[in-house]
Amino acid sequence: MRSVPLRNKPWLNTPVFKKYRSEMELIRYIQTLASRDFSLINGMIPLGSCTMKLNATSQLLPVSWKEFSSIHPFVPTQQSQGYIALTNQLEDWLCALTGFKGVSLQPNAGSQGEFAGLLVIRAWHQSCGQSNRNVCLIPKSAHGTNPASAVMAGFRVVSVACDQYGNIDFQDLSVKVEKYSSQLGALMITYPSTHGVFEPNIKQICEQVHNHGGQVYLDGANLNAQVGLCRPAAFGADVCHLNLHKTFCIPHGGGGPGVGPIAVSSHLVPFLPSKKIDCSIESSAIGSISSAPFGSASILPISWMYIRMMGAEGLRKASALAILSANFIASRLEPYYKVLFKAPNGKVAHECILDFRDIKKKTGIEVDDIAKRLMDYGFHAPTISWPVAGTLMIEPTESESLEEINRFCLAMISIHSEIKAIESGRTDVSNNPLRLAPHTMSIVTSENWDRPYSRKQAAFPLEDQLKNKFWPSVSRIDNAFGDRNLICSCRTVEEIAEE
Ligand SMILES: *Cc1c(COP(=O)(O)O)cnc(C)c1O
Numbered sequence: 001m002r003s004v005p006l007r008n009k010p011w012l013n014t015p016v017f018k019k020y021r022s023e024m025e026l027i028r029y030i031q032t033l034a035s036r037d038f039s040l041i042n043g044m045i046p047l048g049s050c051t052m053k054l055n056a057t058s059q060l061l062p063v064s065w066k067e068f069s070s071i072h073p074f075v076p077t078q079q080s081q082g083y084i085a086l087t088n089q090l091e092d093w094l095c096a097l098t099g100f101k102g103v104s105l106q107p108n109a110g111s112q113g114e115f116a117g118l119l120v121i122r123a124w125h126q127s128c129g130q131s132n133r134n135v136c137l138i139p140k141s142a143h144g145t146n147p148a149s150a151v152m153a154g155f156r157v158v159s160v161a162c163d164q165y166g167n168i169d170f171q172d173l174s175v176k177v178e179k180y181s182s183q184l185g186a187l188m189i190t191y192p193s194t195h196g197v198f199e200p201n202i203k204q205i206c207e208q209v210h211n212h213g214g215q216v217y218l219d220g221a222n223l224n225a226q227v228g229l230c231r232p233a234a235f236g237a238d239v240c241h242l243n244l245h246k247t248f249c250i251p252h253g254g255g256g257p258g259v260g261p262i263a264v265s266s267h268l269v270p271f272l273p274s275k276k277i278d279c280s281i282e283s284s285a286i287g288s289i290s291s292a293p294f295g296s297a298s299i300l301p302i303s304w305m306y307i308r309m310m311g312a313e314g315l316r317k318a319s320a321l322a323i324l325s326a327n328f329i330a331s332r333l334e335p336y337y338k339v340l341f342k343a344p345n346g347k348v349a350h351e352c353i354l355d356f357r358d359i360k361k362k363t364g365i366e367v368d369d370i371a372k373r374l375m376d377y378g379f380h381a382p383t384i385s386w387p388v389a390g391t392l393m394i395e396p397t398e399s400e401s402l403e404e405i406n407r408f409c410l411a412m413i414s415i416h417s418e419i420k421a422i423e424s425g426r427t428d429v430s431n432n433p434l435r436l437a438p439h440t441m442s443i444v445t446s447e448n449w450d451r452p453y454s455r456k457q458a459a460f461p462l463e464d465q466l467k468n469k470f471w472p473s474v475s476r477i478d479n480a481f482g483d484r485n486l487i488c489s490c491r492t493v494e495e496i497a498e499e
Contacts, residue, residue, distance in 0.1 A: 038375070040054070040055075040253075044380070045379075047380070048382055048394055050246065051397055052397060053398065058305060059301075059302045063298060073292035087294055090300055090307070091261075097315070098220070098232050100233045102263070102269035104116065104273045107241065107259070107261060107262060107273075108257060108260065108296050109258040114145055115153055116286070118149055119286045121153075122185065124267065125215075133213065134155050134183060135158055138150060139160045139168045139188075139189065140162050158180060162193075166197045166353075167201065168193075168199060170201055170205070181213070184212045187205070189237075190219040193349075195388075196393065197343045200343065202236075217237070218235075218239065218240040220263075223242050223246075223247045226319060227247060227316070229319050238264065238265045239264045239265070241263075242261055242262075248303035249305075250299050250302045259295060259296050273287065274288050319350075323349060327348055336413055337355070350395060353388060353392070355390065357391070362423055363422045372438050373418070377462055378470045415434070432452075438474075438476070440475050441459075443475055
């Protein structure tokens with residue numbers, strides 16, 4: 001029987017919905033779009049604080065099995081025994097890796113984990129008759145989600161300064177915990193910090209906060225530097241979120257779905273988000289914080305597979321290698337660029353920050369120019385201007401080979417010589433390959449090339465690019481303008497509304 005559409009007006013009228021009428025054409029169209037996107041298939045994505053690591057095929061396979069993908073989150077539990085076994089085991093493993101006593105897999109992102117963890121802390125304070133404890137200390141280096149989550153969870157944010165090594169300023173912390181002693185609810189701390197260093201004082205910091213009645217929330221987004229080596233519970237933290245879409249291999253380029261479980265100490269276990277539809281059963285639980293008991297359950301098999309296949313020894317080696325790779329980059333690039341933060345022993349953690357502010361003063365070249373130029377060299381730019389403006393934060397992870405890491409270092413060293421040429425006056429300050437990056441195919445092959453550098457330098461600055469070149473499809477755009485103005489290539493909303 002042919003069903004008759006209820007709608008009588010035409011729909012999906014945008015040309016793209018009508019243009020590709022055969023499977024062949026549709027596949028080509030989709031592939032054209034995909035080829036404009038730089039992914040890990042093309043090269044390294046050294047985004048600091050994002051942990052862009054290999055999402056292995058073997059880890060991803062079970063996601064498509066109907067036993068995992070076609071089951072409703074609220075089926076009677078006797079129908080989801082396999083799922084329950086998997087989530088129980090994953091919770092146990094995450095407890096073992098963090099040193100905590102209970103885990104909730106419910107939060108769908110790290111930020112939601114922060115929110116859940118802080119609600120748990122509030123609920124615990126309330127249960128102790130201390131609902132006045134609503135001050136949350138957050139160091140200046142924190143990820144933007146930290147203060148946002150704290151405010152959403154009903155805390156008042158008080159910021160704590162950082163020292164020259166990128167660590168929490170212990171002096172300032174002491175002043176703040178004294179000042180807010182009776183209202184202190186929590187400290188949020190990222191370890192290793194977003195400045196890319198292991199805080200040597202982490203234990204004393206946790207102690208300080210506990211002495212004043214507060215709880216310690218450890219932002220575990222950087223757990224890639226800890227798994228198998230050390231455990232947040234051992235430093236004295238009370239709650240910690242993990243980003244399964246960073247450390248535990250769930251793909252996350254381009255948005256969700258993510259998984260940001262929280263792990264907590266035994267005294268907080270009764271307050272974990274409820275897994276039951278009827279919250280009244282677990283009276284102290286904070287209720288649900290997402291609409292399914294195990295959040296993005298269908299992608300949990302990825303992390304399960306990763307942990308199961310790596311084993312304890314493999315996980316430890318991965319963390320060690322991630323730290324080694326970051327330190328290799330920091331020391332290889334140090335003769336050319338300033339490494340902003342290092343621990344007193346001269347080492348970084350699993351990521352490092354390069355500082356370009358002096359270069360900007362001398363040459364006018366900005367960190368954006370370097371990021372755009374890296375596209376010409378066949379790399380995704382590292383994290384720009386976060387957590388410090390005018391810097392790049394590089395995180396290679398354990399997944400990148402020494403060969404690719406060296407290729408990245410070569411690109412950065414070559415960019416350094418391009419900067420030197422500007423500094424010495426050999427190259428024009430505005431008409432140069434950095435300022436005019438990235439170079440698209442149409443620019444490089446246009447009939448008139450009126451730039452003072454060669455086409456080869458523009459598009460093939462590294463020798464091996466002659467064999468394998470990723471072409472940026474758009475040249476320099478005004479980032480800030482684009483961020484503030486929604487630009488749509490289809491019909492305007494007004495036109496659609498009028499129809
Ligand atoms: C990524 C990250 C977060 C937030 O995690 P989401 O899953 O993106 O919400 C929080 N803190 C730090 C340090 C991070 O790197």
